[in-house]
Amino acid sequence: MSAATVPVVLIAEDDDAHAELIARSLESSECACDARRVSDGDEALDYLFRRGGYADANASPAPQLVILDLRLPRVGGVQVLAEMRADRRLRRVPVVVLTTSEAPGDIAAAYDAGASSYVVKPSGLGELRALMRALGDYWLCWNRRG
Numbered sequence: 631m632s633a634a635t636v637p638v639v640l641i642a643e644d645d646d647a648h649a650e651l652i653a654r655s656l657e658s659s660e661c662a663c664d665a666r667r668v669s670d671g672d673e674a675l676d677y678l679f680r681r682g683g684y685a686d687a688n689a690s691p692a693p694q695l696v697i698l699d700l701r702l703p704r705v706g707g708v709q710v711l712a713e714m715r716a717d718r719r720l721r722r723v724p725v726v727v728l729t730t731s732e733a734p735g736d737i738a739a740a741y742d743a744g745a746s747s748y749v750v751k752p753s754g755l756g757e758l759r760a761l762m763r764a765l766g767d768y769w770l771c772w773n774r775r776g
Contacts, residue, residue, distance in 0.1 A: 637694035638694055639693055639694070639766075641667045642667075642670075643667065644699060649667050652758070655758070656763075661767065664691070669703075670705065675713060678720055695724050699728060700729040700731055700736055707729070707740070721744075727740045727749065728749050
């Protein structure tokens, strides 16, 4: 795969250790990717809508997949998702909600806002690593977007 065709994955995660593990696991999946990280919902929206420090499309390429925590500082994950789905340019970008919440209300809110998938973070690091490799393989290698 050439550098121009390597898919970009935006990871919106406020926990540094989780973000690092997610990025490394995705980058080691069957399909290589360029993992980019933002640490709060406001920064995620800036990246997605090319605002502020993310205005340059060459420095901040559009993601082909978003891994989104629900419990983000400043702007919550459900609001980020709703704003993405309201914009025709971002409507089809797959969004995997990756969170610790198993609350039925959170699951319903995420799907109502347009989540492509809702996954509860496993407690073990090895399990999280395996999950992220599997998600990367599915969303970046096997899944076809229109």
